[in-house]
Amino acid sequence: MSRNRTEWQDRWVRRWAKRSISARLLLAVLLMVGLALPIAGTLLAHHYRASATQAFDERLAATLNVIIAGVTYDRLEQQLLHDRALGDPRFENVYSGWYWQITDGEENTLASRSLWDQRLPVIENDSLSARSIPGPRGQSLRVVERDVYLAPLEAPLHISVAARDDALARDIREFQRLLWGGLVGLGVLLLGVLALQVRWGLAPLRRMHANLQEVEQGRAEQLDTRLPDELATLAASMNAVLARDQRLIERGRHAAGNLAHALKTPLSVMRLQLRQLPEANRASWEVELARVDSAVRHHLARASAAGEGVRFAPIDLHATLAPLLNGLARLAQRRGIELRQTWAGDVKVHMDGQDIQELVGNLMDNALRWAHSDVQLQVASDGQQLSLTISDDGPGMTDAECQQAVQRGKRLDEQRSGSGLGLAIVTDLVALYSGHMRLGRASTGGLKVVVELPVVARNRRA
Amino acid sequence: MKCLLVEDDQALARELSQALREGDWLVEHAATGQDADFLVRTEAYDTLILDIGLPDGDGTRWLSAWREGGIDLPVLILTARERWADKAAGFTAGADDYVTKPFEPAEVLFRLRALVRRSHGHAHPVLKVGELSLDTHTQHVTLAGRPVGLTAQETRLLGYLMHAAPRVVSRTELSEHVYDRDHEPDSNVIDVQVSRLRRKLGSWRIATQRGQGYRLLAEEPATE
Numbered sequence: 001m002s003r004n005r006t007e008w009q010d011r012w013v014r015r016w017a018k019r020s021i022s023a024r025l026l027l028a029v030l031l032m033v034g035l036a037l038p039i040a041g042t043l044l045a046h047h048y049r050a051s052a053t054q055a056f057d058e059r060l061a062a063t064l065n066v067i068i069a070g071v072t073y074d075r076l077e078q079q080l081l082h083d084r085a086l087g088d089p090r091f092e093n094v095y096s097g098w099y100w101q102i103t104d105g106e107e108n109t110l111a112s113r114s115l116w117d118q119r120l121p122v123i124e125n126d127s128l129s130a131r132s133i134p135g136p137r138g139q140s141l142r143v144v145e146r147d148v149y150l151a152p153l154e155a156p157l158h159i160s161v162a163a164r165d166d167a168l169a170r171d172i173r174e175f176q177r178l179l180w181g182g183l184v185g186l187g188v189l190l191l192g193v194l195a196l197q198v199r200w201g202l203a204p205l206r207r208m209h210a211n212l213q214e215v216e217q218g219r220a221e222q223l224d225t226r227l228p229d230e231l232a233t234l235a236a237s238m239n240a241v242l243a244r245d246q247r248l249i250e251r252g253r254h255a256a257g258n259l260a261h262a263l264k265t266p267l268s269v270m271r272l273q274l275r276q277l278p279e280a281n282r283a284s285w286e287v288e289l290a291r292v293d294s295a296v297r298h299h300l301a302r303a304s305a306a307g308e309g310v311r312f313a314p315i316d317l318h319a320t321l322a323p324l325l326n327g328l329a330r331l332a333q334r335r336g337i338e339l340r341q342t343w344a345g346d347v348k349v350h351m352d353g354q355d356i357q358e359l360v361g362n363l364m365d366n367a368l369r370w371a372h373s374d375v376q377l378q379v380a381s382d383g384q385q386l387s388l389t390i391s392d393d394g395p396g397m398t399d400a401e402c403q404q405a406v407q408r409g410k411r412l413d414e415q416r417s418g419s420g421l422g423l424a425i426v427t428d429l430v431a432l433y434s435g436h437m438r439l440g441r442a443s444t445g446g447l448k449v450v451v452e453l454p455v456v457a458r459n460r461r462a
Numbered sequence: 463m464k465c466l467l468v469e470d471d472q473a474l475a476r477e478l479s480q481a482l483r484e485g486d487w488l489v490e491h492a493a494t495g496q497d498a499d500f501l502v503r504t505e506a507y508d509t510l511i512l513d514i515g516l517p518d519g520d521g522t523r524w525l526s527a528w529r530e531g532g533i534d535l536p537v538l539i540l541t542a543r544e545r546w547a548d549k550a551a552g553f554t555a556g557a558d559d560y561v562t563k564p565f566e567p568a569e570v571l572f573r574l575r576a577l578v579r580r581s582h583g584h585a586h587p588v589l590k591v592g593e594l595s596l597d598t599h600t601q602h603v604t605l606a607g608r609p610v611g612l613t614a615q616e617t618r619l620l621g622y623l624m625h626a627a628p629r630v631v632s633r634t635e636l637s638e639h640v641y642d643r644d645h646e647p648d649s650n651v652i653d654v655q656v657s658r659l660r661r662k663l664g665s666w667r668i669a670t671q672r673g674q675g676y677r678l679l680a681e682e683p684a685t686e
Contacts, residue, residue, distance in 0.1 A: 257545070261515060264542035265471045267564035272477035275484070275567065293564055324546055327553025334536075334558045335576070336585045354547060361546030 021205070022198045029194040033187040041183045048175050053142075056168045057130040060144035064128075064161040067100050071110075071157065073150055080108045080157075090114065095136055097164030104155050122158045132165060139164050204228050208235060215242065217350075219313065253354075256303045263296050294424075301358070301425045314348040314457035317356065317379065317386070324357050325377075328364050337371050344380040348457040351433065359429045363390045363449055366423065370394030374444055381456045388451045391442030402439035402447075426451070463508040463578055463621065464488040464639050468498040468524075469540065470517050478511070481567035486601055486614060487574070488642050493517075495524040502533055506638040508578050511570070513540045514552060522555040529556035536577035538570070575599060582625040589624045592680035594663065596624050610662055615640075619655055623668070623678045632675035 072081045080102060090098035091112040101120045103109040111119065118136040120143060123129075128146045135141035145160035204227050214220040222242065223235040271289055274282050325341065332339040349356065360377075367375045371392035378389040426449075430437045435453035442448035465487050469475040472493070479489040490505070492498035495516045502510065514521040525537060539557040541549060549560055558580075559573050575598045579587065589596045593606040601617055603610045612620065618640045623631055633652055641647055656676060660668050666682045 261542045264563035265474050268540075269471070269473045269477050271564045272474070272481050272567055275481060289564070323554060324550040327550035330553045331559060334580055336580065354545065357546045357550070361549065 021202060025194055025198055029190050033190055037183045037187055041179055044179055045172075045176050048179075049172050052168060052171055052175070053130075056142060056163075056165065057144055060130070060142065060161045060163060061128060063100070064144050064146065064159060067102070067161060068146075068148055068159055071102055071148070071150060071159070073153060075152070080104070080110050082110050095139075097135075097139055097141075097166075099135070099141075099160075099162045101158075101160045101162075103158050104153060105158060106155070120160050120162055122160070133162070135162060135164070139166075140169075141165065142168065204231050211235075212238075252303055256300045260296070260300050267293055267296075298424060298428075302428055312350045312352055314350055315353055315356075317347040317349050318343060320353045320356060321360055324361055325364075328361075328368065332368055332375060335368060336373065337368060338374050339368075340374070340376045342376070342378040344378075347379065347381045347386060349386055349453075349455040350457055351453070351455050355429055355433070359426055359451065360388065360390075362423070362426050363388070363451070367392040367394070367447070367449075370446060372446075376442075376444070384454055384456055386453045386456050388453075389448065390451075391444060391448040392446035393442070393444035394446035396441055396446045397439060463574075463618065464490070464506070465509050465511060465574065466490050466492060466498065466501055466505070466507045467511045468492045468495070468516065468521070469511070469513045470494065470515070471513070474513075478567070478570070482571070482574075485567070485571040486618065487571075488618075488640075490643060495519050495521070499524060499527070502528055502535070503531070505643065506635070507535055508581075508639055509574050510535055510537045511540060511574070512537055512557070514548070515542060522552050522557075525552070525555040525557060536581045538573050538577060540565070572599065578625065584625070589621075591624055591627045591678045592667070594624070594667065594678075596621055605663060612659075612662065616655060616659055616662075619652075620659055620663075623676060627678040628680070630671050630674045630677045635675070 067082070070082050073079075074081050082102065088098070090096045091100060091114050093114055094116050096114045099112050099115045099120060101109065101111040101115060101122075103119075103122060105122065109119065115136070120135070120141075121133060123145070128144065130142065130144045133141050133143055141162040142165040143160050143162040145158060147156035148159055149156050208223065208227060208231055211220065211223050215223060222239045225232050225235045225239070227235055267289065271286075274285055274289070277285060325339075329339050364375070364377065367390050371394045374393040376389070376391050378387075380387045380389075427437060430451055430453065433453045433455055435451060435455075437452075438450045440448045440450070463486075465482060467475060467479055467482070467489055469478065469491070470493050475491050475493065479491055482489045490501065490507075492501055495518045498510075498512075501507075512521045512525060516524070521539065525539075536558045537556065539552045539560045540563060541552065541560055542563045552560060558577055561569055561573060575587070579585075579589070579598055587598050589598060595604050596602070596617075598621075601621070603612055603617060603620060619636065622636060622640050636652055637647060656668055664682075667679055669677045669679050669683075671677055
C-alpha cells in the first residue's frame with residue numbers, strides 16, 4: 001500500500017518536474033483567479049450585505065425611537081394618542097412602503113396613514129429586533145420593532161416601523177454587480193500580466209536557448225553572459241564546461257601526436273633490424289610489428305579525430321584542402337601523375353578541418369600510390385550531402401577486395417605499406433560523420449572511391 | 463648514387479644507413495639540421511633523406527631554406543606524424559616524396575630510386591641507352607637482352623652514366639657521386655674502372671670527351 005503510494009508520488013513528482021515554467025506560472029495564476037478571487041468576492045459581498053442591512057435597520061430604529069417618544073395614553077378617553085407629526089410624507093401616502101404601527105395587542109391600535117386598513121404582523125419581543133416580512137400589495141418590508149411599557153397600561157405596546165427594502169436589495173445588487181465585475185476584471189488583468197511575465201520574464205531564457213543552439217551549430221564559440229544575474233552564472237558555468245571540453249579535445253590530440261612521435265622511431269628501427277634475422281623468424285616478426293604499427297596508427301587516428309558529437313563552425317572546403325592538395329599536386333608531379341580536380345562551386349561544411357584533411361589526404365595518397373598516370377578528385381554537393389569521388393587508373397580492386405578493404409581496412413599489398421590502413425582510417429572517419437563510402441571501378445580502369453557525408457552547411461543567403 | 467641521411471635518432475640512422483648501403487647506396491649521415499646545412503651546401507648528393515623532427519628546428523624549415531638557396535636535389539621526408547596537414551606542409555616546403563615511420567627499407571629504396579630517376583628526367587624504372595639497359599630496382603644490367611656481370615662499383619659507375627646520358631659527366635662529378643667522401647679516388651682509379659667497363663660492354667659505348675669527361679653513346683659512331 002505504502003509502496004504504491006510512493007510510486008504514485010514518484011510518478012507525480014517526475015511528471016511535475018517536466019512541466020514547463022510557463023505551465024507552472026499559469027497554474028499559479030489560475031489558482032489565484034479560480035479560488036482566491038471568488039472567496040474574496042463572497043466575503044466582501046456578505047460583509048457589504050450585513051453592513052448595509054445594519055445601516056438600514058439603524059435608520060428604522062431611529063424612526064422607531066421618534067415614534068416611541070410621541071406615544072401617549074389618554075386616560076380620559078382611554079385611548080392611545082400619537083401627537084408628534086413625523087414630518088415625513090412617506091408615512092402619509094397610502095401604501096408608500098413606509099409604515100409605522102403601535103398596538104397593545106387588543107383593541108388599541110395606531111398606525112400611519114400609509115398603512116390604511118392593513119396591519120403589520122406582530123411578534124412579542126422585549127428588545128429591539130429586525131426582520132423581513134411580506135407587506136401589503138406584495139411589498140417586501142424590513143421591519144424594526146420593540147415592546148414598550150407605557151404607564152398606566154399593563155400590557156406592553158408593540159411598536160413597529162417598516163420600510164420597503166427594495167432600495168436595500170437594489171443597493172446590494174448594485175454593489176455585487178460592481179464587485180464581481182471588478183473581480184472578473186482583476187482576473188483578466190492577472191492573466192494578462194502572466195502572459196507578459198511569461199513573454200518578458202522568460203525572454204532571457206529563450207535568448208539563452210537560441211544562443212546555445214548557435215554554439216551547438218558552431219556559429220558562436222561561447223554563450224553570451226549579458227543576462228539577468230540568475231542566468232548569467234548559469235551561462236558562465238556552461239561556458240566553462242564548453243571550454244574544458246575544447247581543452248580536453250586539444251589535449252587528446254596533442255597526446256596522440258606525441259605518442260605517435262615517440263613510438264614511430266623505435267618501430268622503424270625494429271623493422272630495419274628485421275633484415276638481420278633468419279628468414280624463418282623474420283616473417284612472423286614482420287607480422288607482429290605490422291600489427292603493433294597498425295594498432296597504434298588506428299587508435300591514434302581515432303583518438304585525434306574530432307568527428308560527430310560536436311557541431312563545427314562551417315569551414316570553406318576549398319580553403320581547408322588547398323594546402324594539402326597543393327602538396328599532393330607536387331607529389332603527383334614528381335611521380336609523373338596528372339592530378340585533376342573538379343569543384344562544383346564553393347562548399348562550406350560542418351567538419352573539423354583536420355578530419356576532412358585526413359579523409360581526403362588518405363584517399364588521395366592511396367590513389368597516388370596505385371595510379372599509373374592519372375588521379376581525379378571530384379567534389380560535389382547537393383545542398384546536404386558532400387560527395388567526394390576519387391579515382392585512379394591503377395590496377396583497381398576486385399569486388400571481393402573492395403568489400404574486404406571497407407570492412408577491415410586490410411592491407412592488401414604488403415609491399416606498399418599504409419594503403420590498407422589509410423582506408424581503415426577513412427572508414428572510421430566516414431562512420432564518425434554518419435556518411436557512406438563505396439568502392440568500385442573507375443572509368444579509367446582503377447579504383448573509384450565515393451564518399452558521401454551529410455555535412456554541407458546551409459547557405460544562409462538562400 | 464650518393465645520399466645524405468639527416469636523422470637525429472642514432473639507432474634509426476645506423477640501421478637505415480646499413481639498409482641503404484645494402485641497396486647499393488653511398489650514405490652520409492648528419493644528425494642535426496646545422497650539419498646537414500653545411501653538407502648540402504658543400505657536397506654533391508643525388509638525394510637527401512630528411513627526418514621532419516630534428517633537434518635544431520623543424521625539418522621543413524631547413525628544407526624551405528635550402529630550396530630558397532637554390533638547392534634542388536630530390537628530397538624524401540621521413541615523418542612520424544600521421545597528420546596530413548603536416549605532410550602537406552612538407553610538400554609545400556619542397557619535399558618530393560615522403561615515407562611514414564615505421565617504414566620498410568624496400569619502400570625507402572623504391573622511393574629514392576624513383577626520385578633520382580625523375581630528377582634526371584626518366585619516368586620508367588628501366589633505363590635504356592641503346593642496347594644497354596639497367597633495371598634501377600634490381601640493379602641488373604643487360605646488353606642486348608643478355609645479363610652482364612659487373613661489380614658493385616662498376617654498376618654504380620655505369621648507373622650514374624646511364625642516369626645522366628646523353629649528358630657528358632666529368633671525372634669530378636663521377637668521383638663525388640659514385641665514391642665515398644672518405645675514399646675519393648684519384649682520376650687514375652676512375653680511368654681504370656671505365657676501361658674495365660669498356661672491356662665488358664664494348665669500348666665505343668663510353669666515349670671520352672677530351673677535357674670534359676665521359677659520355678654514354680647509344681649507337682656506335684661511324685668510323686671515319
